[in-house]
Amino acid sequence: MIRLAIVEDEDLYANQLMEFVDKFRKETGEVFHIVRFRDGDEIVEGYKATYDIIFMDIQMQFMDGMKAAERIRELDSEVIIMFITNMTNYAIRGYEVDALDYIVKPIDYFSFRKKFERAIEKVEKKRRPTITIRNKSEFMRLQTNDIYYIESDRHNLIYVTKKGVYISRASMQQAEENLAKYGFFRSNKSYLVNLQYVEGVKDGCCIINGTNLLISRARKSSFMVAMTNYMSER
Structure with missing residues (x-):
């Protein structure tokens, strides 16, 4: 669910925005929770960082949208702000408060x-869990959804991902502890696999991205239980 705030003093435009959001919902299946404020001072007073996106009118009676956005940014650096205006010269000032x-x-x-x-794409990207690994001399942030599987090679871990292959000096046990909550399961001592990419199980192997990864006899039963649980939760 995406949490929206509409800060607009004119009912005409507030209602139109809500109609557009509802139309978008019907077209995409996205779920929204919408709260409407009639002035900048209403959203600023007692503000809590609970919104994903704020549609902010610029010209309002008590506190204009730019001032409200400045106050919000002092409390919330993550929320996406989109200004509503009939004066395009305000667009440049929007960068001062990191408006999208x-x-x-x-x-x-x-x-x-x-x-x-x-805006929604940016929200969803922020929500995707990430891990940080050391690849050669650099620290890299990987989105867990991009990882197909991890292979242990002596004291190194090989991360096979949608964007390439990365090698990090780390332990498989630590990787398993970090990633288990994101749907990863240890198929044997050498492989930690992302269950969402398992295409099938055949001849004692799970198939991920066309690659056969061995499931050990000791882990076969627990692997199938994990797969069943994962699929049922989806």
């Missing part, structure tokens, strides 16, 4: 959808 984009009034759905999709 701005929507110009009158609002049309095609433009709204493109900008909204970009």
Whole structure:
């Protein structure tokens, strides 16, 4: 679920934004929780970092959107702010508060959808869990969803991912402890596999991205239970 705040003093535009969000929901199946505020001071007062995206009108009676965004940024560096305005000169000032984009009034759905999709993509990217590994002399951040499996090679771990292969000097036990909660399972002493990419099980192996990875006899039963549980949760 994506949590939205609409800060807009004009009912016409607030209702239009909610209609556009609902239309987007019907087209994509995305789930939203929406809270509407009528002025900048309403959202700032007692603000808690619970929103993913804020649609912020610029011109409002008591506290304008730019001032409200400045106050919000002091408390929340992660929320995505998108300004609603009929004055494009405010767009430049939006960068001062790290606004993602701005929507110009009158609002049309095609433009709204493109900008909204970009905001949602950014939200989902932030939500994806990551791990940090040392690859050669560099520290790298890998999204767990991008990892197919990890292979142990002596004192090194080989991370086989969508974006390439990376080698890190680390223990398999530590990797297993870090990744078990994200749907990874140890198929034998050498492989830690991402269950979401298991295409099938055949001849004592699980198949991931066209590669056969051995399942040890001792772990076969627990591996199948883990697979069943994983699939049922999805």
